[in-house]
Amino acid sequence: MIRFTLNGRLVETDQPPDTPLLWLVRDTFKLKGSKFGCGAGLCGACTMHLDGAAVRTCILPIEDVDGAAVTTIEGLGSRADPHPLQVAWVEHAVPQCGYCQSGQIMSAAALLAANPAPSDDDIDAQMSGNVCRCGTYPRIRRAIHAAARKGQGA
Amino acid sequence: MSGPGHGRAPALTRRTALKALGLVGGGLVVGVPLAGCGSPPPAPPPSAGGGLAANAFLQITPGNEVHFVLPRTEMGQGVFDGLATLVAEELEVAPEAITVHHAPVHPDFRRPGSPAQGTGGSTSLSGHYAQLRQAGANAREAIRQAAAAELGLPADSLAMRDGRVVSGDRSWPYGQFAKAAAGRPLPADVELKAPADFRVIGRDRPRIDAWAKATGTAEFGLDVDFPGLHRAVLVRCPVAGGTVRAARTDAAAAMPGVHKVVTIFNGVAVVARSYWQARQAAEKLEIDWHLPELAGVSSPDLRRRMERALAEDGSEAHKAGDGADALPAGARRIEATYWAPFLAHATMEPMNCTARIADGGCEVWVGSQVPESARGAAAHHAGVPRENVRVHSTFLGGGFGRRLTNEYVAEAVAVARAAGVPVQLIWSREDDMRHDRYRPVSLVRFAAGLDGDGRVETWTVKRVGPNIAAHFTDDLLETIAPEFLPWGMADWASKRGHWFFENVMVNGSSVHGLFGDYDFPHQEVRHVTVDAGLPVGYWRSVGHSCNAFFAESFMDELAHAAGRDPVAFRLAHNAHDPRMQAVIRLAADKAGWGHPPAGRFQGIAAHNSFDTAVAQVAEVSLDDDGAVTVHKVTCAVDCGIAVNPDIVRAQMEGGIAYGLTAALYGEITLADGIVQQGNFDDYPMLRLDQAPAVDVHIVPGTAAPTGVGEPGLPPIAPALANAVFAATGTRIRELPLANHLSFT
Ligand code: FES
Ligand code: FES
Numbered sequence: 001m002i003r004f005t006l007n008g009r010l011v012e013t014d015q016p017p018d019t020p021l022l023w024l025v026r027d028t029f030k031l032k033g034s035k036f037g038c039g040a041g042l043c044g045a046c047t048m049h050l051d052g053a054a055v056r057t058c059i060l061p062i063e064d065v066d067g068a069a070v071t072t073i074e075g076l077g078s079r080a081d082p083h084p085l086q087v088a089w090v091e092h093a094v095p096q097c098g099y100c101q102s103g104q105i106m107s108a109a110a111l112l113a114a115n116p117a118p119s120d121d122d123i124d125a126q127m128s129g130n131v132c133r134c135g136t137y138p139r140i141r142r143a144i145h146a147a148a149r150k151g152q153g154a
Numbered sequence: 155m156s157g158p159g160h161g162r163a164p165a166l167t168r169r170t171a172l173k174a175l176g177l178v179g180g181g182l183v184v185g186v187p188l189a190g191c192g193s194p195p196p197a198p199p200p201s202a203g204g205g206l207a208a209n210a211f212l213q214i215t216p217g218n219e220v221h222f223v224l225p226r227t228e229m230g231q232g233v234f235d236g237l238a239t240l241v242a243e244e245l246e247v248a249p250e251a252i253t254v255h256h257a258p259v260h261p262d263f264r265r266p267g268s269p270a271q272g273t274g275g276s277t278s279l280s281g282h283y284a285q286l287r288q289a290g291a292n293a294r295e296a297i298r299q300a301a302a303a304e305l306g307l308p309a310d311s312l313a314m315r316d317g318r319v320v321s322g323d324r325s326w327p328y329g330q331f332a333k334a335a336a337g338r339p340l341p342a343d344v345e346l347k348a349p350a351d352f353r354v355i356g357r358d359r360p361r362i363d364a365w366a367k368a369t370g371t372a373e374f375g376l377d378v379d380f381p382g383l384h385r386a387v388l389v390r391c392p393v394a395g396g397t398v399r400a401a402r403t404d405a406a407a408a409m410p411g412v413h414k415v416v417t418i419f420n421g422v423a424v425v426a427r428s429y430w431q432a433r434q435a436a437e438k439l440e441i442d443w444h445l446p447e448l449a450g451v452s453s454p455d456l457r458r459r460m461e462r463a464l465a466e467d468g469s470e471a472h473k474a475g476d477g478a479d480a481l482p483a484g485a486r487r488i489e490a491t492y493w494a495p496f497l498a499h500a501t502m503e504p505m506n507c508t509a510r511i512a513d514g515g516c517e518v519w520v521g522s523q524v525p526e527s528a529r530g531a532a533a534h535h536a537g538v539p540r541e542n543v544r545v546h547s548t549f550l551g552g553g554f555g556r557r558l559t560n561e562y563v564a565e566a567v568a569v570a571r572a573a574g575v576p577v578q579l580i581w582s583r584e585d586d587m588r589h590d591r592y593r594p595v596s597l598v599r600f601a602a603g604l605d606g607d608g609r610v611e612t613w614t615v616k617r618v619g620p621n622i623a624a625h626f627t628d629d630l631l632e633t634i635a636p637e638f639l640p641w642g643m644a645d646w647a648s649k650r651g652h653w654f655f656e657n658v659m660v661n662g663s664s665v666h667g668l669f670g671d672y673d674f675p676h677q678e679v680r681h682v683t684v685d686a687g688l689p690v691g692y693w694r695s696v697g698h699s700c701n702a703f704f705a706e707s708f709m710d711e712l713a714h715a716a717g718r719d720p721v722a723f724r725l726a727h728n729a730h731d732p733r734m735q736a737v738i739r740l741a742a743d744k745a746g747w748g749h750p751p752a753g754r755f756q757g758i759a760a761h762n763s764f765d766t767a768v769a770q771v772a773e774v775s776l777d778d779d780g781a782v783t784v785h786k787v788t789c790a791v792d793c794g795i796a797v798n799p800d801i802v803r804a805q806m807e808g809g810i811a812y813g814l815t816a817a818l819y820g821e822i823t824l825a826d827g828i829v830q831q832g833n834f835d836d837y838p839m840l841r842l843d844q845a846p847a848v849d850v851h852i853v854p855g856t857a858a859p860t861g862v863g864e865p866g867l868p869p870i871a872p873a874l875a876n877a878v879f880a881a882t883g884t885r886i887r888e889l890p891l892a893n894h895l896s897f898t
Contacts, residue, residue, distance in 0.1 A: 016410070019430050027385070027428040032377035033370020035551070036429075037502050038583040042834040045502060073370035082369070089368040093360045093800050096808055097230030098367030099374060099502040099551030124843035131834060133502045133552050134230045135811020137845035139804070 002066045006031075007075030017063035022046040024062050025072060033073035033102045037131065044130030047103040048072050054110035056129070073102035076109055085109055088147040096134035104130050108144050117148050194541070197223070197260040201253070205332030208293035208340060210262035211286065212241060218329025220245070220252045220317070225263035225282065226273040227256070227523055228363065229553030230808065231863040232801035233278045235361035237286055239797055240279075243355045244290030244347060247317040247328070249362050256547035259529045272524035274558055274692060276764035276861020279797055283858050284346075291344040297328050300335035349795060349856040358800040363549075375548045378508045378519040378578065384413055386569045386577040387432040389439050390421040390589055393827035394689055395446035398422060402440040409435035416572035418565065425573040429580050448687040449827040456824065457493075460597045460684050463618045464491070468682035471617075471660040472669050477678030480612040482603040488715050489601045490708055493888040494700035496822035497593035497693055498829075498837060503551020504586040507566035510576035515542035516567060521550035523557040527630060531560045535567040554812065555692035559591055559629040584832040591629070591691025592822055594620045596700050598668065600708045603676075608716030610727060612676040615668050615704070620685035621661035622692060627651035629689075656683040663692075667701030667868065671734065671762055672709070672727040688824065694812055695864040698763040702868030703817070703875065703889060706759035710876045711885060720758050720876065721747055734760060736853055737769040737790040744851050745771035745788035754785065757876025759869040766865035767792045770810070772846075772873040776881045781896040784814065784846045784874060792853040793860045802862050803850040809866025810848055815840040817871035818892050844897065 003012040006029060015024055020039075025031050025048070034057065037045030041056040048057050049071040077083035085105050088094075095101045104127070111118055111126040118126070123144055132140070199207040200223050203215030213221040222241050228234040234254055242249040257263040257271070264271045265281040294314050301319040302309035305326075313320040317328050349356070366372035391397065401422045403415040409424075411431030416423050422439055426432035481487055508519040509532065516536035522528040525545045533540040550557055566579035581589070596619040603612035628651060655661045660681045669679050693699055713723035721742045728734050738760045741747075750756045753775050760769035773786040789806045796802040819838040823830045831837040871889060878895065879885050886894050 015428075019428075023428060023430040027430070030379060032373070032379070035374075035502070036376060036504070036580070038833055040583065040833050040835070043502070043583075043839075078369055079365050079371075086365075086368045090360050090364040093364055093804060095230075095361075095364055095367035096232070096804060097228075097502065097550060097552045098363065098372050101367050102370040105368065128841040128843040131502065131839045131841065133500060133554075133812070133839065135808040135840070135845070136804070137811060137840075137842045138807055138848055140842060 002062050004065045004067060005069045007071055013062065015062060018061045021048065021057035021060045021062050021065055021070065025057070031072050031074050035099055035102060037100065037103070043100070044103040044107055045100050047106040047130065049106060049110055052110065052113060054107045073106060076106065083109060084147045084150055085112065085143065088143040088150070092139050092143040092146060094136050094139040094143050096136055100130060100132045100134070104132065104140055108140070112144070112148060112151065116151050118144065194261065197258060197262050200255040205329065206293065206296060206335040208296055209289045210260070211289045212245070212293050214293065214297065214328050214332045216329050216332050218317070218327040220247055220328070221255060222252045223255050223257045223263065225257045225265065225271070226278040227521065227525070227547055227550055227553070229273070229521070229523070229550035229557070231278070231553070231805060232361060232798065233273070234363045236279050236797050236801060237282055238362060239354050240282060240286040241290040243352055244287045245294050246314040249354055249359065251317055252362070254362070259525050259545045270524060271526035272558065273553070274523055274555060276766070276863045276865065279859040280765070280861060287346050288344070291346055292341050295341040295344045296335040296338065297331050299341065300331040300338055301326065303338075304331055304334055355797050356795060356799065359798060361798065361801060372549050374503050374551045375506045375508065375519060375521040376503055376551070376580065378548065380576070382576055383508065384425050384427060384573070384575045384577045385429040385432050386423045386425045386566070386573070386579045387429070387436040387582070388418070388421045388423040388565055388569065388579060389436050389441060390585070391443045391445070392588065393443070393445055393449045394589060395448060395687065396443040399442045399444045401442070405438040406435040409438060413575060414573045415439070416569060418568040418572060420565065423569045423573070423579070425569065425575065425577055433582070445827070446687065451686045451688070451827050452825050453823040456595070456686050460595070460618045463682045463684045464597065464599050464616060466682045468616055468680040469660050470678070471665045471681045472677060472679040474674070475676035477676055478601070478612070478614045480603060480676035481601055481614060482612070486604045487601060488604065488712060489599065490711060490887060491597070491599045492704040492707065494596045494703060495820070495889060496595045496688065496690070497816055497820045498587050498590045498822050498831065499552070499554045499556035499693055500587065500837060500839070501552030501554060501556050504583055505562040505581040506579060507563045508576070508578040509566040509570040511536045511538070511567070511570050514538055515544070517544045517546065518563055518567065519546040519548060520563055521548045521557060522560055522563065523550070523553050523555070524560065528560045528563045531564040532567045535564050536571055554694040555696070556590065558692050559626070561629065583834070587832050587837055588829040591625065591689045593693035593699060594622060594690040598704045600704070602708070602712055604712065604716055608718055610672070610674050610712055613669065613672070613674040614678040616680045616682065617665055617668060618682045618684050619664065620690050621655040621664050621683055622690050622696065623661045623663065624652040624655045624685070625690050626692070652685065663697040665697065665701070667698040667761065667763060668705055671705070671731070671760065673730045674727065686824070694809070695763055695867040698761065698864070698868040699813070699816070700889070702759065702761040702763070703871040706761060706869065706872035707875050707885070707887065710757070710872070710879065719748070724758070724760060731762070731767070733767040733792045733853070734762060737767045737792050740790035740851050740853060741769035741771050741788050744790065744849065745773065747771060755877050755881035757873045757878070757880055759872035759876060761865075761868040763865045763868055765860035766862060768806070768865045768869050770869040770873040772870065772877040774874070774877045774881055777898065779896070780882070781898045782878060782881065783898045784844070786847045786849065787870065787873070788849045788851070789866065790851045790853065791862070791866070792855060793862050793865070794855050794857040795859050796852050797859055799852055802852055805862040806850045806866035807848045809864065810870045811840055811845060813867035813870035814874065817874050817889060818897055819890050821890050821893070
């Protein structure tokens, strides 16, 4: 039995230990905000936080999650109680098809948590693992800077 | 690869096939007419809340909810917001106050003038611009008149503002009069607002689907779930078109969680409780395939075959003046050969479909660009009549033309039927990369003649490659036509499609964009079909995606040969097209054409597609190792009135990123008929660290809107290649550019 917290709630599963976290969260716990894009750690669509760090969950076996804290986009914020990045994402009209955006926001949230005022280079380094086929990159950069400025009280 | 001659064609079937081939024009017209539809009952209102259902699109409930049925599918291009905005403008409600529903399949939800319910060709806003404003205006007047009667006030004394009926300092919500309005005759043809009175059209607003997409709550096809739903993984022949000869399935069937292993028309599927179990078990399948002819094709041979075909005369696609006869000999004649590879769409959401067959009916949940053909495919493969099929559309995790075909619907339904349980069929990224409908490979040769003043007098071009319409016809006939044609006939008709485009008529999208932007006196465009059998399809901006690269790179060559500035040279050849002149001037002006920052180099390209004019200037630099950095793209667009200007900008940014990915890296190759690329490691994507700044300028306009989903793409590859030429002096005539240069 593998136990961990999912968005603050203790969960347990008897799924095979090599099951990727993404599929456990989607198929078993029915949280659909985290997406499947490549299944190979190459696109970031499946990004969640594992003890605060952004991880690619399509290649993260659940045995590595035992005892850890996992946060998904659903745990990050909601329309009623949004994370500042989600507000910035709407204000800057970042999403197009929207499919990559949960992963983009989770990667950006981990960045801001560690580095409240990231430079363009910091953003490049953190965000280049997330593909957006719709090409929302310039807006992602702008929205991260905007959320960072708000977080700094500017 | 010519098919049999047409002498044997029975007239009726040929007419059907010809109609099916009505998609020969520039963009996309989805065109298999479905005979014998009769008139179906009206589409049900989108909510159970009652009140006024003024037309198929709009419902205002007594509880004051405004429901709008979105007739097109949302794949990022912004129709969810854009079409709701058209309704909101005339209805006098805030777009944010509208609840949007994805439309069921119903003739009312076809784009006016279109024979099937589909989304493509950058036509949604232009196609619905008048219709949906009219729907909103009529509903607004229905409420106004009901309110006037209820309140005992003259209708023209009531103002309609922000979802409320206003009289002096009193106001009432629309919903209060919804029931009364439903009991009265509905006003028709109410006069529409003048553009000067628009409150929401033309204004920047955050798009109304942004919250759902920023909080992970927007439902895509892959997110559909319900109790009892199984997941399926399908193993297809590595060579497209192959079928199962024999399969050993016992090892897979014995794997944990597996419900059943089933063989369908194109492969073997494992149906299990979870995707991971199905995927693991699929590894254990051993399948022996019937291989199609394509198995003998590898990219280098195909390229040689296409090069040989350049010597053929081909068919005439376009001619003006004396055509090639006007070509001069000697130094004033300039020739060049260009190449572009197959490309995959690689939407972020891999193909998928959820299907349930029960009680003589079939339900599918899918993000498709053509829900109407999804319905036809489902009906055929479930073995139920079309009217017993319900298609539930979801958001699309990217479309780009990929979701114009519905083979994943056919597969999911076939698997559900064979397995006896509802299934969600999920393609892996590798499945998606290796079983796409690819942007066709193209080889073109130009020959042009300059006059004594350095003007282009003659422009000739021959294109060699496959025709999309022939393959699309196959897809449609295989999924829809069987309902009214026996299988043998469908097969016959689809082969006629290939033959037709080789022998009778040039497929418009094979050559569009190779001519038309400039008014050269003598022009000739010829076409030679070479089709290896790899399925090809509509890829964002279709033929323009590479034809603009060819034509606008060659135009740059001619400018340099004539010793003219590339901007001035273009303007000297398109006086007939003031919109194009304006976007070229605007882009050049905003980019500081001719005065790049130190160490930077510029290239320009301009192109009309889908009735929208776009010009782009790319700015690059070169490092000491010769690696190129793309710093900035300045883009000018004329798309008539911009309904939501911020979405127009976003679509230009998106088209540029999609086109830049293709220009830098995109290439699908074949070895023994098998696609060599599988995931984002060997089919790389533009990423944030390489994404240039994009500066978009919209020509102000009040004319009816034209498309923006595709036109932002075509100019970027030539603008970039022209900038690379400015920087390096090397003219790269083949895509992707990264085969010739490195990029940082
Ligand atoms: S789905 Fe996990 S990185 Fe792509
Ligand atoms: S918004 Fe479509 S992939 Fe990023």
